[in-house]
Amino acid sequence: MSDRYQTFTSTPVGKLLVKNLGLPNPVKLERWTEGAPVVDGTVVVGGEGRLRSSIATALDNLGVATTVVPTEGEKYKALVFDASGIASSPDLVALQEFFTPLLRSLTSCARVVVLGTVPELTGSAEERVAQRALEGFTRSLSKEIGRGSTVNLVYVAPDAASTVESTLSFFLSPKSAYVSGQVTRIGATGTKKAQPVTDPAKPLTGTVAIVTGASRGIGEQIARVLHRDGATVLGIDVPQAASDLQALMRELDGDHLALDITGKDAPQRIAQHVKTKFGQVDAVVHNAGITRDKKLANMAEDRWSSVIAVNLTAPERITRELLDQGLIKKNGRIVGVSSIAGIAGNLGQTNYAASKAGVIGFVDALAPELKDGITVNAVAPGFIITQMTAAVPFATREVGQRLNAMAQGGLPVDVAETIAWYLNPGSTAVNGNVVRVCGQMMLGA
DSSP states (O other): OOOHHHHHHTSHHHHHHHHHHTOOOOOOOOOOOTTOOSOSSEEEEEOOSTTHHHHHHHHHHTTOEEESSOOTTOOEEEEEEEOTTOOSGGGGHHHHHHHTTTGGGEEEEEEEEEEEEOGGGSSSHHHHHHHHHHHHHHHHHHHHSOTTOEEEEEEEOTTOGGGOHHHHHHHHSGGGTTOOSOEEEESSSSOOOOOOOSOTTSTTTTOEEEEETTTSHHHHHHHHHHHHTTOEEEEEEOGGGHHHHHHHHHHTTOEEEEOOTTSTTHHHHHHHHHHHHTSSEEEEEEOOOOOOOOOGGGOOHHHHHHHHIIIIIHHHHHHHHHHHTTOEEEEEEEEEEOOTHHHHOOTTOHHHHHHHHHHHHHHHHHTTTOOTTOEEEEEEEOSBOSHHHHTSOHHHHHHHHHSBTTSSOBOHHHHHHHHHHHHSGGGTTBOSOEEEESSOBSSOO
């Protein structure tokens, strides 16, 4: 699916109209390709805090070129700022002193990452206030920065400094092309350690991942990215999609199971299949979802119930069955797929928004309960260009695509890459998060 408006804006006539009429001007986003470096350029590191040495070690391990003394006239691909030393509101001036001179030296599709301390885990009220202020700073800067660049904030718990590598790798690379204005917490819930990554090019080698709704769209792309990273994928989809599912899993050398996840015995059938074929799994990605849109005044009971059953109740039941039977390995991963509708609401989608907000509740409730390094997180996609959104009326589609900081829709691979970051063995301390993959929507969230 192509973005015809974006293609038009790159033509001479399009450029002229964009300039003279002030139209949205979406930049072609850089996305990661196999074999590419984490960062194609130099990263400027600044700030004084407890994370400075951990950041340096992580960037060195990732093979990223860095400097702490920027040169006038040079161009840089990313900025990383350790804000964990900011302990009061006057200290916030350090943000202006570091960023203002450097913002015009960034290339297009640049990355900015600010690291701070989880506000609830700070040592004083003044420090908590100052750390919370970082959210407003990063979210505003992500709307200002433009040219396909992103800005994200990572709160790191006091004892979790050594776990930043997988998260820096994600937010500094093109894998996070459509993730901006987000706040991630590391070590705030659960373990504060990271598992080693044996092969950074194939971090999921030797793992097994369940992906529901895997036959097409976002689910297909999730399966492809996890396979690319070394995982064996067990794809699950409804019997009506069995043909497409089988073909995809054959291509990816994976396994398949055709069933309706809302079936009464579906969790037990999935558990039995896992036990028989693999013994245990390393990850469960609850991607399957449906929409049955109507305004609430016109909504029939079956439209309401079917959406809740597929999008929310089934993930709850399947997860509980796998956990109760001990079928998710230590350091395992559970990932829910929420939606921007679950955060901001959407006209005609009370059922869908309720189900997707419930996915966020599912993460909140489960994260403190999990043991042995198992984590639960969610992604909340915004406007992602798929066959489904291609069928949306033109005017509605254009508004949906442009009302974000990047003035364009995302791709299924953007959701898949975010999930792959959650599944990385080094992301054990990334627990209880909901990251929006929405290009930072301007309204509602």
